[in-house]
Amino acid sequence: MNGAESLVHTLLASNVDTCFANPGTSEMHFVAALDRVPGMRCILGLFEGVVTGAADGYARMAGRPAATLLHCGPGLANGLANLHNARRAATPIVNVAGDQATYHRPLDAPLTADTEGWARGVSGWVRTATSAMTVGRDAAVAVQAARTAPGQIATLILPADTAWNDGGVVAEALPVPQRPRADPHQIRLVADVLRRGERTLLLLGDGALTEAALTLAHRIGAHTGAAIMAMGSNGRMARGQGRLSINRIPYPVDQAVKALAGFRHVVLVSCRKPVIFFAYPNKPGSPVPDDADVHILARPEQDPMDALGRLAEELGAPAASIPDAGPRPGPARGALTPESFAQTLAALLPEDAVVADEAVTFGRGFFPATFAAAPHDWLQVTGGAIGGGMPLATGAAVGAPGRRVVNLQADGSAMYTIQALWTQAREKLDVTTIIFSNRKYQILIGELANVGANPGRTAMDMLDLGSPDLDFTGLARSMGVEAARAENCEQFADLFAQSTRAKGPFLIELPT
Amino acid sequence: MNGAESLVHTLLASNVDTCFANPGTSEMHFVAALDRVPGMRCILGLFEGVVTGAADGYARMAGRPAATLLHCGPGLANGLANLHNARRAATPIVNVAGDQATYHRPLDAPLTADTEGWARGVSGWVRTATSAMTVGRDAAVAVQAARTAPGQIATLILPADTAWNDGGVVAEALPVPQRPRADPHQIRLVADVLRRGERTLLLLGDGALTEAALTLAHRIGAHTGAAIMAMGSNGRMARGQGRLSINRIPYPVDQAVKALAGFRHVVLVSCRKPVIFFAYPNKPGSPVPDDADVHILARPEQDPMDALGRLAEELGAPAASIPDAGPRPGPARGALTPESFAQTLAALLPEDAVVADEAVTFGRGFFPATFAAAPHDWLQVTGGAIGGGMPLATGAAVGAPGRRVVNLQADGSAMYTIQALWTQAREKLDVTTIIFSNRKYQILIGELANVGANPGRTAMDMLDLGSPDLDFTGLARSMGVEAARAENCEQFADLFAQSTRAKGPFLIELPT
Numbered sequence A, B: 001m002n003g004a005e006s007l008v009h010t011l012l013a014s015n016v017d018t019c020f021a022n023p024g025t026s027e028m029h030f031v032a033a034l035d036r037v038p039g040m041r042c043i044l045g046l047f048e049g050v051v052t053g054a055a056d057g058y059a060r061m062a063g064r065p066a067a068t069l070l071h072c073g074p075g076l077a078n079g080l081a082n083l084h085n086a087r088r089a090a091t092p093i094v095n096v097a098g099d100q101a102t103y104h105r106p107l108d109a110p111l112t113a114d115t116e117g118w119a120r121g122v123s124g125w126v127r128t129a130t131s132a133m134t135v136g137r138d139a140a141v142a143v144q145a146a147r148t149a150p151g152q153i154a155t156l157i158l159p160a161d162t163a164w165n166d167g168g169v170v171a172e173a174l175p176v177p178q179r180p181r182a183d184p185h186q187i188r189l190v191a192d193v194l195r196r197g198e199r200t201l202l203l204l205g206d207g208a209l210t211e212a213a214l215t216l217a218h219r220i221g222a223h224t225g226a227a228i229m230a231m232g233s234n235g236r237m238a239r240g241q242g243r244l245s246i247n248r249i250p251y252p253v254d255q256a257v258k259a260l261a262g263f264r265h266v267v268l269v270s271c272r273k274p275v276i277f278f279a280y281p282n283k284p285g286s287p288v289p290d291d292a293d294v295h296i297l298a299r300p301e302q303d304p305m306d307a308l309g310r311l312a313e314e315l316g317a318p319a320a321s322i323p324d325a326g327p328r329p330g331p332a333r334g335a336l337t338p339e340s341f342a343q344t345l346a347a348l349l350p351e352d353a354v355v356a357d358e359a360v361t362f363g364r365g366f367f368p369a370t371f372a373a374a375p376h377d378w379l380q381v382t383g384g385a386i387g388g389g390m391p392l393a394t395g396a397a398v399g400a401p402g403r404r405v406v407n408l409q410a411d412g413s414a415m416y417t418i419q420a421l422w423t424q425a426r427e428k429l430d431v432t433t434i435i436f437s438n439r440k441y442q443i444l445i446g447e448l449a450n451v452g453a454n455p456g457r458t459a460m461d462m463l464d465l466g467s468p469d470l471d472f473t474g475l476a477r478s479m480g481v482e483a484a485r486a487e488n489c490e491q492f493a494d495l496f497a498q499s500t501r502a503k504g505p506f507l508i509e510l511p512t
Helices: A003-013 A025-036 A048-061 A072-088 A115-118 A137-145 A160-164 A184-195 A210-226 A251-260 A303-313 A338-348 A389-399 A420-426 A444-449 A457-461 A472-478 A490-502 B003-015 B026-034 B048-062 B072-088 B116-118 B137-149 B162-165 B185-196 B211-224 B253-260 B305-317 B338-348 B389-399 B418-424 B440-449 B457-461 B472-478 B489-501
Strands: A018-021 A041-044 A067-071 A093-099 A125-128 A152-158 A202-203 A228-232 A238-239 A267-271 A293-298 A353-358 A376-380 A403-411 A433-438 A480-487 A506-511 B018-021 B039-046 B068-069 B091-097 B124-130 B153-159 B199-206 B225-230 B235-239 B265-271 B293-298 B353-358 B376-380 B405-410 B432-437 B482-485 B506-511
Touching: A003 A025, A003 A137, A003 A152, A003 A160, A018 A025, A018 A048, A018 A472, A025 A067, A025 A093, A025 A152, A025 A160, A025 B153, A025 B440, A025 B457, A041 A267, A041 A420, A041 B457, A048 A072, A048 A093, A048 A376, A048 A389, A048 A420, A048 B068, A067 A072, A067 A490, A072 A093, A072 A115, A072 A152, A072 A267, A072 A389, A072 B072, A093 A115, A093 A160, A093 A433, A093 B072, A115 A125, A115 A152, A115 A293, A137 A152, A152 B072, A184 A210, A184 A267, A184 A293, A184 A303, A202 A210, A210 A228, A210 B068, A228 A444, A238 A389, A251 A433, A251 B235, A267 A303, A267 B305, A338 A490, A353 A389, A389 A420, A389 A433, A403 B039, A420 A433, A420 B039, A433 A472, A433 A490, A444 A480, A444 B018, A444 B026, A457 B018, A457 B026, A457 B039, A472 A480, A490 A506, B003 B026, B003 B153, B003 B162, B018 B026, B026 B068, B026 B091, B026 B153, B026 B162, B048 B068, B048 B072, B048 B091, B048 B376, B048 B389, B068 B072, B072 B091, B072 B116, B072 B389, B091 B116, B091 B137, B116 B124, B116 B153, B116 B405, B116 B472, B124 B137, B153 B162, B185 B211, B185 B293, B185 B305, B199 B211, B265 B305, B293 B305, B305 B472, B338 B489, B353 B389, B353 B482, B389 B432, B418 B432, B432 B472, B432 B489, B472 B482, B472 B506
Parallel strands: A018 A041, A018 A067, A067 A093, A093 A152, A125 A152, A202 A228, A202 A267, A267 A293, A353 A376, A353 A403, A403 A433, A433 A506, A480 A506, B018 B039, B018 B068, B068 B091, B091 B153, B124 B153, B199 B225, B199 B265, B265 B293, B353 B376, B353 B405, B405 B432, B432 B506, B482 B506
Antiparallel strands: A238 A376, B235 B376
């Protein structure tokens, strides 16, 4: 058995059975091993940013890591932006990058690059395999590392000779370390704060946004009067009918500051103290008021369900029924605006849908407008690296078979990883992509105004995506995805409903 | 004057007047400064790999660096693969990446990443600006560093507050250090080797492949009997009628070893000892025979023209006329094969064309077949990072106005940076893209065979680009580029001739 075969066997033994791949020459032994070792589902991406973003979306839905397969340092580099997003979501990924053979590397062949150095900035764990005999063990440790709470990227670099040499040994799955529990002192301290009755915010991050965690948080909030809010960017959040309706910290600095104004205490559950996305001259760096005290109920690696449950017990908070989000709205009519679109989406979103959100400016108001939609999960681009949405949707569809994935997608961001559509077509994934085509980098036009600039032609040209206009329906069809354009709410509603009834991917372009 | 304005003024003063950009929020002050400081040509890319690859192509043709403008660590990461290629071509680039404000960075906002760490692997010079008052000076040093022989990537990281704060100071251009000359001892040593009359190869790398350098090399070769060959991957090479016809070291290991078999001496001119792209079990790591002596006439940073000229003098080699490459062939007829295509290309390539070559397997034989074409320059993807071709063509067209750029492009590689077509349309660049659409990763099918595998369905699926087929004419039109498909040599010849007579970009898809 060669090293590559031992690696594939070990991944399967560790319950990693999906591999998003864009392989090259140095990975051919891994690819050859896939024929000889049945059981690994391999999904090809035409670009590495699709591969890594899909691995992120997959694990967010499946609750366990996929593997990637990337080609040497530059292939890894192409995947870094979406690995950055995955890192911010604490997504477990077993990130495999092939590389030069150990003895060839010192010769500095053209494709040789600092693979380890590039991996480090996104990985909680990095190892370069040194021998075919130990690569199986390396893989088992990588899976263990990836699954260690709250989840992280484990990068295994695979020099070609560690794959092709004989002597591979399959390693057994290693136990995932038990998730640490919050210290009793943390629980008591937060309970004391809540009993004071001062204005307190329970701020929930990833892992504390499941239906069960939200229900516990509501039990605490209903008993103590504490407000509940989610972090600005979250990997996955349970929403819709029957789930607690909460807002996120808004993206724009002034709105974020306003949302947290007046809170005397901020209790962090599975998140760190929130920070504004970018600094602006004479604006604060965090939306948390200067005079607020920040308390930690559960650090990101600690079990938030356990902490919330023990806090509710400590407080003697009784079960509390989730407030009704009101009736599901009907679809809107007429012109497409952020409001009319969101209403129509809330009306038509199918039960158990998964929303992959990279809508950027057009989508800022979608969140509250969809409280009363059917139950669904909402995935965000967590690290601000552009081009996360379409790969995330692609991977989510693999990780949540049978559920419709709805990708809310800004046009500018779509063009970073547009190749994802081809993978959706190839794998017949149930993804409805909705492109908000305003033909500009709208977010940057706002930012330029924030800068106080009165932009002239040169600056505006840098933010303009017209000239020529992008035809997203043409792009989709050229990659095998059916597509159509909707000019108003009625047309959108028809196309959207049609896409959710059919199997496979569909793209709807909305000129906005 | 703020820091951003001082930066733009300084770049212009240092003769950097072209900026390939994909800006974000942290770069808005730079963008705003572009309105207030006239003279910088800004070219927008929809993806950072287009931006950095275009900066590479530009400098190869213009002979001076462009600036880039990238958005924080993940934006830089998206550009790394083509910066890797540029590093291998020793292309000068002033690579500007915006970043979090200096005082915001410690808060670890979502987009914060290891920008410096990622830059280091591709850059000869990295600096993070610390103040608006010194960013002008930083920029002048960056241009100087980029232009220091043989050329390198100088990365200037621009925290947002160093751009927006007042106190900017415009810096004068710094002198480019004179290119070092080869030591007289090197010249004499190589002359002694050549006088022995043993089988000797003059191996030429970048900078030694201009028309003038090739003429000098031929003078030496004709006088001493030394053979002349180019490295396998070169940034720019003068070719066609009137230029010396030489081969490159072939890519496949067996052919490379055969090409260098029997040489007793290898003299390196502006290159390092050649290395095989990848290691293979039981194959050598370098094509240079084990018993050959390797001598250095000029290291990459040393002036190859000076060294070749002094060597010719030392040898008393008289001027020698360049051998006739024979008549320009006529276009081929019938089915499109690598041979018939190359013949047709050689027939129709316009005078002074620039070829950007990422043809991969289909193009392996194009080089000798185009010796007798009209004079042209040939640019290769030098670092093996996939997706170099289309951005390179885009930038070359900006850097060589009035010359037709012909991008010979494999289909699989095209999909990494297909967004380049939009920039070509927007800037009305004279690029003819020719897509060799074999609907597979053909190079990897060969590599899989080299591995000795008898590939099954799973492995072949990873190398197959059909299912669904990519429609490159549709992709091009959706980004504003006219396109058509050619099924045989006659149709290709018609479309190609038409594209070279018109202005602006055109794409020809060739099913192969």
